[in-house]
Amino acid sequence: MSGNEFRFFLSCDINLPVTFRVERLEGNLPPPKTPSSETDSTADDRKGELYVECALYIDGAPFGLPTRTRLESTGPSYFWNELITLTSKYRDLTVQSQLALTVWDVSRGKDEELIGGATILLFNSKKQLKTGKHKLRLWRGKEADGMFPTSTPGKVPRHERGELERLEKLVNKYERGQIQRVDWLDRLTFKSMERIKERESSKNGSSHLYLIVDFCSFEHRVVFQESGANFLLPSPIASTNDIVIVWDPELGKINLSEHKQLKLARSLTRGIIDRDLKPSSNERKSIQRILKYPPTRTLSGDERQLLWKFRFSLMSEKRALTKFLRCVEWSDVQEAKQALELMGKWEMIDVCDALELLSPVFESEEVRAYAVSVLERADDDELQCYLLQLVQALRFERSDKSRLSHFLVQRALCNIELASFLRWYVAVELYDPAYAKRFYWTYEILEENMMKLSSGVNGDEDGFKLWQSLVRQTELTAQLCSITRDVRNVRGNTQKKIEKLRQLLSGLLSELTYFEEPIRSPLEPGVLITGIVPSESSIFKSALHPLRLTFRTANGGTCKIIFKKGDDLRQDQLVVQMVSLMDRLLKSENLDLHLTPYKVLATGQDEGMLEFIPSRSLAQILSEHRSITSYLQKFHPDDQGPFGITATCLETFIKSCAGYSVITYILGIGDRHLDNLLLRDDGRLFHVDFGFILGRDPKPFPPPMKLCKEMVEAMGGAESQYYTRFKSYCCEAYNILRKSSNLILNLFHLMAGSNIPDIASDPEKGILKLQEKFRLDLDDEASIHFFQDLINESVSALFPQMVETIHRWAQYWR
Structure with a gap:
């Protein structure tokens, strides 16, 4: 179908009964009307028993027999979720057909109490049949009026509509498949909608009652047409499942039959059959696609079943273990036992994947112990790169005296640097009352074991x-x-x-x-x-x-x-740790971008130490020398070199600019101005002061990459060969770091329970934002084009330059 085509059905040709679903009642019921003979306590104890009466009106006259829902007494909120099928058919409707819905309370026995009613037109102003969910405001104490025009319109007045009304319409489109589904973005959106809904509910209080009704959807839109009109169209619609597609609101919920089938498919007796199964070509492609998912991706039911089915053939694929363990229903004893047996025989996984098994997703002590056994293979330098996160992972252990605690202490006893950092990382977390006991035990056991040593870790101290x-x-x-x-x-x-x-x-x-x-x-x-x-x-x-x-x-x-x-330095400590790790990853691929991962250590909640690196801020340099080039000429002059600077110094500057441009983009570091960009005498540029990360920025409309025009000018401008080299280093570094995206995402996932401000506020949102920056949906070539576009967009951003000028004025007058 081309983009200009509009396909539709005509109402006069749909030979199906009018069908809709009465979902629930939102809001608080009015106090019951009790006779004077009844006591107040009796009235308070009474619970409502509600049903909804549904009647169809055509041109203001009743048409067919009204239908009632079942009684519902488990409120509030009252939830029927009942499919109503009327005797009338869609072909019988007119453009002024209305549905009258009245809520009654029969908790008083013979005397039914009227709660309220609402009326809704079945066709909109464009003569198209309404579909999806609709929120109708009930008129308290009034029975639904089917006259035309009605005195009980269910449509919420425009002046009373809020943000929630707009979002509900978008959800309606989303559920009908009219909005593209993006896993990580959908989770963030629905979480934010819940907060908006709670805020709106508390603001509106109990002033209104709303009835939620869900009309069925068809494959195409249904347009009103009177029977017998002269109109060319395809053959009439018959009542077949091939043509009429109705959205199922229970889609995604647990299906008892499927759940039973899943249990049978994963029973112990299936193990003998599954052992010799081999995936087909298409199944192999699906498995490979799943194995490339980031660790934050939630697997669907079909994907989980696919990995379980071919678990034996995947045992030689070490990347598949973490995905397989996510498929296990750990509450099922037999299934968990099977999984643990396979885990012991699986190909040994890498250290970066072992970090994923220490995240809060995995609660099994056996799985976490297996992850620690993999970590034991890491040398001290690698372990120190992850030590901050491993200490945070103690929050997710099920006991204070966990194997992870013992492992960290035992490795610290053999290396004074590990012992010192472990002691500080643990000591800072003792201020957290929720986990103080767990961290204190690790601190205590470290002290006890060190004092028992007959000789020190370096052999000359006890x-x-x-x-x-x-x-x-x-x-x-x-x-x-x-x-x-x-x-x-x-x-x-x-x-x-x-x-x-x-x-x-x-x-x-x-x-x-x-x-x-x-x-x-x-x-x-x-x-x-x-x-x-x-x-x-x-x-x-x-x-x-x-x-x-x-x-x-x-x-x-x-x-x-x-x-x-x-000042709380824990966030700076995390960022610098990530800079140090990324520097290590880049150097392992023979790309040295001359980064400056200076040392940072938080020694308390509001105190800490930083390594002092002799340097000057770009604000000072530009104030005194007017350009970065003039400043570098002072220390590395060369008449034969580019711009009067030695080639080595300029190359160092270009590489360091590229490295920090990529890293600050990935980590979403904000609040960049010329006072927290520092330059060393040898040409190395580096960033300090990381108060805003993961996309937060106090400045409006920040550029996607923190690249100021003074840096570009020092490379000879946007048309120079040195600027082209800068972009080449950026793209190369970006692709190298994308290869290690799982490691970086796992480390941030382990920080989910920490008290670092920009993570603690919304850990899931922050990690998903970080995942988005890697653009894992692109291949290496596409990512190069993507990153080059980012650079061009950042350089051409005019508004950040205006903000920078304002900031300089503020610093000057300070």
Whole structure:
């Protein structure tokens, strides 16, 4: 059928009875009318027994016999969901045919109480038969009037319609298949609609009663036509199932017959038969498509059954295990037993897939224990990449003393860096009352096992001294918190606060200038720090007055750390961890984009440390040098090089711009301005301050990619070969990271229960937004075109440049 064709049926040729479904009653019933002889308590205890009387009126006169629904007393809300078939047929209807619906209450015995009524026309203003769900407002205490025009119209007045009315019409179209189905978007939409519905219900209160009626649908629209009219059309419609298609409102609900058949298909006796089954060519294609689904995708009933049917032939396919385990009905003891036996014989899965088995989707202790056994194969460097999420996965364990807890502690005993980070990650979560006991047990068992060690993880310290070194990290952060408060209380400019800071650090009673015993750096436990250099410590000009501290190290060098109090760094910690992981993934494919994954550690709910990287913000650079090119010429001049800069420096700048452009797009990092884009002397650009992630942005109309025009100008403009090279690096990096989308999605899924603001607000929505950024529906070539279009759209975005100008003015006057 071409896009311009309009196919329809004529009402005069439909030889079928008028059919519709009375679904439910919404709203609160009026108080019952009780005689004075009855007590109030009797009236309060009475429950309504309701039925709906349905009558057809043609041109204001009753036509045929009225029909009643069954009695319904399980309210509120009263839910009939009863199919009503009238004696009249569609061919008998006129354009002014109406359906009169009256709700009666018979809970008082012989005396029926009228609740209300409503009338609806069966044809709309375009003379098309109404289909789908309709919400009729009942006229309280009035019987439905079938006259034309009626005095009890069920249509809600325009001024009373809200957002919910519009959404219900869209749902109506969706259920009839007129709106394309997108799994992840549908889930988000229906979840938001539930919230809107609750809000509207609480706002409207009990002022109105609504009756929901569902009219059947046909394959094509039905247009009114009087019988015998001269009109050319196809042959009349007969009452056959091949032509008339009626939407089933119970579609998707549990079918008892199918459920029984499913149980029989998955019984133990089927195992002998299924063992030798091999999928056909089409079934193999369907299975391969399912295996490519992201971990957030919910499998349909047919897909679950397909994987179960060919479970034996899939055992050599390691990617199929997580999908197969999602097909298992774990409440069925026999089925769960079969699945666990197969899991033990399955091809060993990769570590990234094992992370999926630790998500809240899988509650079976055996499955989670299997995931831990796979993690045991990971080396310490890989395990440290996932340590933050593995600690969060403790929330989903069924017991405090889980195998995951034991595994994390045992690995920490062999590596001081893992021990230090595990201790901090767990300590921060102790503030969560819902899971404090579980995290405390892990903390306690780590302490107990470390103090039992006869020798340390590096062989030259005993366990007690090692643990004390980690405890002194907490004492150090407590002292820095106290100093920060004292510095903030100093009245005056930043210079006076800096003087106060240095005074506190170098005072006679200060223990911070020289530590009695070296302390392992919280940010880098392999480094021993011996004290703070007061003269090289300072304060940033900011509302929270972060401290910039220079620490002496045991090998005679120094390291610089930023300490913040009053800011939750757990979100920054997660983003930087993801940057570090993506840098690792890119380098494994021989693509080094010169990223700067500086270290971040949250030491409390509102405090933490960051590694200080010598750099300057683009706002400062543009203010003093007017362009990025002029700034880089200062440090890497080359008369023969492009734009007067060494080729190495320019290449570093282009690669780092490409890397962060892709990463910030995937993670949906918002609030990007020239003050949180920093540039190092060697040309490396990097981002800081990740207060908005997963698509959140305080600025209106943010560009899809955070790429400012100053960066493009430093590459020679949008027509230069260096800008073309930048786009090439972007597309290459995007395709590499898309290959690891399952790993990144699994890590974020494990963070679903965390207290990180932009995840805790709506974990499912955030993860689905992240999944959308990978565009897994595209192949590599199509994704390149998609990403190039994103870059072009971002560069040409004018509005963000206006916002950037306003932001610069605000920073200037601050």
